[in-house]
Amino acid sequence: MNPFAYSAPTDTDAALVAIQTDFNDSMPNRFLAGGTNLVDLMKADVMHPARLVDVNGLPLDAISETADGGLQLGALARNADTAYHPWVRTRYPLLTAAILAGASPQIRNMASNGGNLLQRTRCHYFYDVGVPCNKRDPGSGCSAIGGVTRQHAILGASSHCIATHPSDLCVALAALGARVHVQSARGEREIEFADFHRLPGDTPQHDTTLAADELITQITLPAEAAAFAAHSVYLKLRDRASYAFALVSVAAALQLDDAGRITQARIALGGVAHKPWRKPDAEALLHGALPHDALFARVADALLEGAQGQGQNDFKITLAHRAIIRVLQSAVVGTLTNRDEGDASAEESLQ
Amino acid sequence: MLTENHATATPPSPVTMAAPLYPIELTVNGTRHQFEIETWVTLLDLLRERMLLTGSKKGCDHGQCGACTVLSNGRRINACLALAVSQNGHEITTIEGLADGNQLHPLQQAFIDHDALQCGYCTPGQICSAVGLMREGEAHTTAGVRELMSGNVCRCGAYPQIVQAVSQVMGIAPAAQPEAPVRPTVVGTVLS
Numbered sequence: 001m002n003p004f005a006y007s008a009p010t011d012t013d014a015a016l017v018a019i020q021t022d023f024n025d026s027m028p029n030r031f032l033a034g035g036t037n038l039v040d041l042m043k044a045d046v047m048h049p050a051r052l053v054d055v056n057g058l059p060l061d062a063i064s065e066t067a068d069g070g071l072q073l074g075a076l077a078r079n080a081d082t083a084y085h086p087w088v089r090t091r092y093p094l095l096t097a098a099i100l101a102g103a104s105p106q107i108r109n110m111a112s113n114g115g116n117l118l119q120r121t122r123c124h125y126f127y128d129v130g131v132p133c134n135k136r137d138p139g140s141g142c143s144a145i146g147g148v149t150r151q152h153a154i155l156g157a158s159s160h161c162i163a164t165h166p167s168d169l170c171v172a173l174a175a176l177g178a179r180v181h182v183q184s185a186r187g188e189r190e191i192e193f194a195d196f197h198r199l200p201g202d203t204p205q206h207d208t209t210l211a212a213d214e215l216i217t218q219i220t221l222p223a224e225a226a227a228f229a230a231h232s233v234y235l236k237l238r239d240r241a242s243y244a245f246a247l248v249s250v251a252a253a254l255q256l257d258d259a260g261r262i263t264q265a266r267i268a269l270g271g272v273a274h275k276p277w278r279k280p281d282a283e284a285l286l287h288g289a290l291p292h293d294a295l296f297a298r299v300a301d302a303l304l305e306g307a308q309g310q311g312q313n314d315f316k317i318t319l320a321h322r323a324i325i326r327v328l329q330s331a332v333v334g335t336l337t338n339r340d341e342g343d344a345s346a347e348e349s350l351q
Numbered sequence: 352m353l354t355e356n357h358a359t360a361t362p363p364s365p366v367t368m369a370a371p372l373y374p375i376e377l378t379v380n381g382t383r384h385q386f387e388i389e390t391w392v393t394l395l396d397l398l399r400e401r402m403l404l405t406g407s408k409k410g411c412d413h414g415q416c417g418a419c420t421v422l423s424n425g426r427r428i429n430a431c432l433a434l435a436v437s438q439n440g441h442e443i444t445t446i447e448g449l450a451d452g453n454q455l456h457p458l459q460q461a462f463i464d465h466d467a468l469q470c471g472y473c474t475p476g477q478i479c480s481a482v483g484l485m486r487e488g489e490a491h492t493t494a495g496v497r498e499l500m501s502g503n504v505c506r507c508g509a510y511p512q513i514v515q516a517v518s519q520v521m522g523i524a525p526a527a528q529p530e531a532p533v534r535p536t537v538v539g540t541v542l543s
Contacts, residue, residue: 002391002393003370003389003390004391005371005389005390006373006390006434006436008436008437008439032434032437034432035432035433035434035437036414036429036432038435039393039432039433040413040414040432042391043412043413052390052434054436054437056437080487083487084487094440103502104417104502104503105427105480105483105484105487105499105500105501106414106417106420106427106428106429106480106483106502106503107414107429107430107432107500109426109427109483110428110429110432110433126530158352169535223515242497242498242501243501243502339489340489340490340491340492340494340495340498340499341491342492342495
């Protein structure tokens with residue numbers, strides 16, 4: 001690891017000043033929260049900040065209700081505490097399910113919610129400083145194109161970058177319509193979740209629309225998204241059963257009326273693009289409809305419209321299509337939290 | 352409580368450029384310690400190389416294997432991904448701190464009783480992880496134990512025995528139906 005300066009302020013204003021101290025564009029200062037991704041990237045020499053501003057002492061770890069009945073997740077609340085929080089698992093079980101599908105218990109104990117949004121791609125070429133990568137070294141080229149592409153994007157990629165966003169948590173936040181609250185010395189703003197992450201285009205070095213001096217302070221979940229609690233499923237398909245990144249993941253949240261018609265639907269895909277993938281047009285196909293497999297297949301077609309493989313990951317298109325149908329079938333029946341509820345038979349009947 | 356000052360016992364830094372040192376205080380296995388360390392020192396390196404507590408292992412150093420698992424303020428974490436400066440003021444428990452004198456921790460004894468190791472390299476991390484698992488209270492079945500121990504890799508493949516050992520200490524009954532073997536039990540047997 002390269003030498004770096006360090007400070008650990010205990011109030012947010014001090015942290016927002018500290019991040020600007022001797023700011024150097026070639027070695028930009030970074031906030032340190034759980035460190036599970038940043039410290040690893042510093043060891044690999046992929047990231048080399050001149051200064052770390054440790055925000056773990058800031059009072060941003062609460063999970064509380066918002067004035068309109070939604071939920072506010074502190075940026076520094078840990079992934080595990082968020083997943084197991086009674087309000088999260090009863091009102092937004094999709095979020096519990098997605099968090100528990102990701103990483104390991106140790107990492108979920110360390111990793112913060114804000115940091116999860118800012119984690120970098122697991123593209124092997126991004127991690128390998130011996131090869132060109134436009135995300136790591138803009139303008140140097142993309143080594144993944146034409147390389148080993150099993151993990152790479154099938155949607156929204158560009159000729160500059162085919163990396164995927166690795167988060168599970170973010171897929172659920174996208175489906176639930178979360179908002180990201182950020183703060184800098186210049187002021188505060190809110191970002192719709194769909195606008196937080198970006199597609200690579202010709203500037204893949206930017207994963208998000210966050211400025212370098214902006215700090216995520218909280219993530220809010222709208223009250224109306226709690227209406228999906230009875231029909232929420234997160235399915236993650238990967239090369240082993242636990243502790244691996246998604247090849248494809250699907251978050252689905254439905255609302256059904258008494259006649260069994262779908263009144264609202266949200267679907268987001270993970271592991272397929274540079275950001276969680278949502279298409280409101282595809283979701284709208286379900287509104288007012290009785291659930292059936294042919295309809296689910298049309299929804300999958302619409303979500304995957306324009307999907308393009310890189311050769312080795314062509315299978316992801318078929319895999320995603322089938323996963324979307326399966327998740328919708330499950331979500332019509334009920335909700336899976338991916339917790340160990342002590343009753344295996346209930347979960348098996350859904351999967 | 353004993354206090355040991357390690358500031359003067361710190362070996363000289365191998366880098367030629369002087370790096371600023373940051374004072375931190377940690378309580379490790381019940382004893383308070385003070386250090387002056389460079390920013391880039393991980394908790395794992397501090398434990399192993401400055402305190403010579405080599406029970407916690409450096410397997411992958413990237414948070415992928417769990418061999419470095421320790422408890423920080425009672426929660427299991429990967430010590431390889433934690434900067435020591437960021438742990439300032441925390442209480443750390445390592446495998447060396449689990450036994451009560453000559454009385455092994457129940458998980459240590461269970462690992463012996465169930466033969467839950469072969470080479471033993473992952474074992475300190477497995478046991479610290481299992482202590483954290485028990486405190487979290489989220490595992491209620493053997494399937495839950497398996498899933499919630501998945502952050503600890505065992506290359507020898509002692510997983511069935513590890514799950515048995517942890518489940519026994521947690522009072523979780525073995526699955527009613529043993530899982531059917533998915534492979535022929537005789538090596539080299541080809542099923543037609």
